[in-house]
Amino acid sequence: MGYNPGMIEPHAPVAVYPGSFDPFHEGHVAIVDRATRIFPNVVVGILQNAGKDALFSPAERAEMVREIYQNNPAVEVRAFSGLLVNFLQEIDATIIIRGMRAVSDFEYEFQMALMNRRLYPEVETVFLTPKEEYLYLSSRLVREVVALGGDVDGLVPDPVRDRLEERYRKVTHPPTR
Ligand code: PNS
Numbered sequence: 001m002g003y004n005p006g007m008i009e010p011h012a013p014v015a016v017y018p019g020s021f022d023p024f025h026e027g028h029v030a031i032v033d034r035a036t037r038i039f040p041n042v043v044v045g046i047l048q049n050a051g052k053d054a055l056f057s058p059a060e061r062a063e064m065v066r067e068i069y070q071n072n073p074a075v076e077v078r079a080f081s082g083l084l085v086n087f088l089q090e091i092d093a094t095i096i097i098r099g100m101r102a103v104s105d106f107e108y109e110f111q112m113a114l115m116n117r118r119l120y121p122e123v124e125t126v127f128l129t130p131k132e133e134y135l136y137l138s139s140r141l142v143r144e145v146v147a148l149g150g151d152v153d154g155l156v157p158d159p160v161r162d163r164l165e166e167r168y169r170k171v172t173h174p175p176t177r
Contacts, residue, residue, distance in 0.1 A: 015039040015095035015126070018084050020047050022054055023160045024065050025142050025152075027134035031099040034128045035076045039095060044069070055143050060163065067159040087118035091150040100127040101135055 015035055021028060021044070035042045044065050048058040062079050069075040080087035087096065097117060098109055113125035116162070130137075134155075142152050146164050155159065 012040045013095050014043060014091060014093035015043045015097050016043045016045045016084075016088055016091070016093045017097040018045040018047065020049065020086075020139065021061050021065060022034070022056055022139050023061065023156060023164065024068065024155045025134070025137055025139060026154070027099065027101075027130050027137040028100060029068070029157055030131040030134060031097065032069075032075060035126075036072075038126070039097075040074060041076070042074060042097070043076045043078055043091060043093060043127050045084070045087060046077065048079045048080045053143075054081065055167070058162065064157075064159045064163055068157045083119065085116050085123060085127075088120060088123060094122050094124060096123060096125040098125060098127050099130050100148045101130055101138075 015038075017028075017035055019028070023026060032044065046058055046062050046065065058079050062077055066077045069077060078087075078091070084096070088096070096113070098113075100106065100109055109125075109127065116123050116125060121161060137155060142156060142164075145152055146168055151169075152164065156164065
């Protein structure tokens, strides 16, 4: 049987790349790049949690990621709260994208994928591998390095670097009254 374009599902699936993204770094950028090669519509879903160790508010995180993708119509940025699967259903998405860096990520990711599938059987989690140069990169490390005065140039996109600079300038040089 030859290629029959009529058999292709006309409704392209919407993929959600969920995370805390505090902050969004180059490893995340590389995963979105890969995801947009597979799925025409990728929604970056930013978890609306402002944990006590959070550096940026959920609104600030969303603003930065919107700035990064402002000229890319394939990428939409949304904030969500509550269960990820409820958010997926709300926006009619069936794919979850996650980056898998190393074996150490596996157990947590596997548990989440299975729980999400139990809660929403139509969902499929797709794991993408990161760029080798960002294998060690995590938001936690970025937060720690900048807090201690280290340089994260090249590890975060410009809008994030600008916000980090602004944040730490404020902390290290408080305005004099
Ligand atoms: O980047 P992170 O912090 O590892 O992302 C974790 C995230 C946001 C994907 C996960 O915590 C999540 O989906 N939270 C929403 C609440 C939820 O659905 N929990 C059950 C997941 S099995």
